[in-house]
Amino acid sequence: MSPEYFLRSLLLIILATFSANASNWLYLAKLSSVGSISEEETCEKLKGLIQRQVQMCKRNLEVMDSVRRGAQLAIEECQYQFRNRRWNCSTLDTLPVFGKVVTQGTREAAFVYAISSAGVAFAVTRACSSGELDKCGCDRTVQGGSPQGFQWSGCSDNIAYGVAFSQSFVDIRERSKGASSNRALMNLHNNEAGRKAILNNMRVECKCHGVSGSCEFKTCWKAMPPFRKVGNVLKEKFDGATEVEQSEVGSTKVLVPKNSQFKPHTDEDLVYLDSSPDFCDHDLKNGVLGTSGRQCNKTSKAIDGCELMCCGRGFHTDEVEVVERCSCKFHWCCSVKCKPCHRVVEIHTCR
Structure with a gap:
C-alpha cells in the first residue's frame, strides 16, 4: 500500500467519524437546564459540543436553553414514534446518546438527524414567540390584509429565525472539511428534511372579533404545527426512506437513489446509506440493546407483535393485578368519586 493511498484512506475514515458523531450535541438533553449560563466560559464545559458550536454558544448564551x-x-x-419497534430510541448516558446506532448511515440515523434538527428549530422559534429571547420576536413580516378577507395580526411564529439558527448550530460540523463525504451529505439532507417538516406544515390560526362573539372580522397569524405532527410526518418519511449513494453532477457531489428504478427523492424525504441491523440481539459493539425483556402484543401481527418483536425467540407470559378507577359518579358540587376496580391482565415479555 502506497503512503499516499494510506493517508487518503485514513483521512476518509477520520472525516466519516467526524461527521457521523455530529449528533453529540444532543447530550444537552441530559442537563436539567442550561438557562443559568451567564458567562462565555461555561460553554467550554458543555459536553458534546465541537469547538465551532462552543463559539456559537458564547455568541448566543440566551438561546442555549432553547437548544437543550x-x-x-x-x-x-x-x-414516542418508535415505542412499538425493535429499536425504540433508547438513550445512554454516554456519547452519542443514542449509542453507535447513529454512527452508521442507517434510516434510524436519518430519523434522528431529522427530528433533532426540527427540535432545535421548533424550540428556538417557540422561545422567540413567547418573548424569551432578545435576539428575536414575532414574525412582523406577516401583516396587512389577506386575499381571503382577514387581517394578518397577532404573533406569527418566527420560523425563519428558528430554521436559520438550526442550520447554523446543527449543520455546523457537516459544513466543515467533511462536507463532501457521503455521510455528511446524508446528514445535511436529513437535517433539512426535518426543518421542512415544520415549514411545510405551518398553519393559519384566527380569532374572531365582533359583538356577542360574532365574527364580523377576524385576525389571523401563522403558527407552527404541534411537534407531534412533525414527528408523524418524519415517521412516514422514515417508512419510505430512500437508499442512496454518492454521485457527481459536474463538479458537485450529490446523493442519488442506489436503485436507478426508484424516482429521485425530494428535499422533504429521508435518505440513508446503509442497511439497518435487525436489532434482535444484544450487540454492544454496534450499540444494539436487543429486544429481550421488551413487552410485546400477543394478538398483533405488526412489528409490536410477539412474533416479530421477539424475533422468533418466544416470550414469557405473566399475570399481574392492576387497579383502575371505575363506577365514577359526579357529586354536586363539584367532585367525581370512583371505586377501585381490580383486574388481572397478561403481560407478554420477549425471551
Whole structure:
C-alpha cells in the first residue's frame, strides 16, 4: 500500500467519524437546564459540543436553553414514534446518546438527524414567540390584509429565525472539511428534511372579533404545527426512506437513489446509506440493546407483535393485578368519586 493511498484512506475514515458523531450535541438533553449560563466560559464545559458550536454558544448564551429543550423534544418524540419497534430510541448516558446506532448511515440515523434538527428549530422559534429571547420576536413580516378577507395580526411564529439558527448550530460540523463525504451529505439532507417538516406544515390560526362573539372580522397569524405532527410526518418519511449513494453532477457531489428504478427523492424525504441491523440481539459493539425483556402484543401481527418483536425467540407470559378507577359518579358540587376496580391482565415479555 502506497503512503499516499494510506493517508487518503485514513483521512476518509477520520472525516466519516467526524461527521457521523455530529449528533453529540444532543447530550444537552441530559442537563436539567442550561438557562443559568451567564458567562462565555461555561460553554467550554458543555459536553458534546465541537469547538465551532462552543463559539456559537458564547455568541448566543440566551438561546442555549432553547437548544437543550429542542434536544429533549427530539428524544421524547423519537421514543414516542418508535415505542412499538425493535429499536425504540433508547438513550445512554454516554456519547452519542443514542449509542453507535447513529454512527452508521442507517434510516434510524436519518430519523434522528431529522427530528433533532426540527427540535432545535421548533424550540428556538417557540422561545422567540413567547418573548424569551432578545435576539428575536414575532414574525412582523406577516401583516396587512389577506386575499381571503382577514387581517394578518397577532404573533406569527418566527420560523425563519428558528430554521436559520438550526442550520447554523446543527449543520455546523457537516459544513466543515467533511462536507463532501457521503455521510455528511446524508446528514445535511436529513437535517433539512426535518426543518421542512415544520415549514411545510405551518398553519393559519384566527380569532374572531365582533359583538356577542360574532365574527364580523377576524385576525389571523401563522403558527407552527404541534411537534407531534412533525414527528408523524418524519415517521412516514422514515417508512419510505430512500437508499442512496454518492454521485457527481459536474463538479458537485450529490446523493442519488442506489436503485436507478426508484424516482429521485425530494428535499422533504429521508435518505440513508446503509442497511439497518435487525436489532434482535444484544450487540454492544454496534450499540444494539436487543429486544429481550421488551413487552410485546400477543394478538398483533405488526412489528409490536410477539412474533416479530421477539424475533422468533418466544416470550414469557405473566399475570399481574392492576387497579383502575371505575363506577365514577359526579357529586354536586363539584367532585367525581370512583371505586377501585381490580383486574388481572397478561403481560407478554420477549425471551
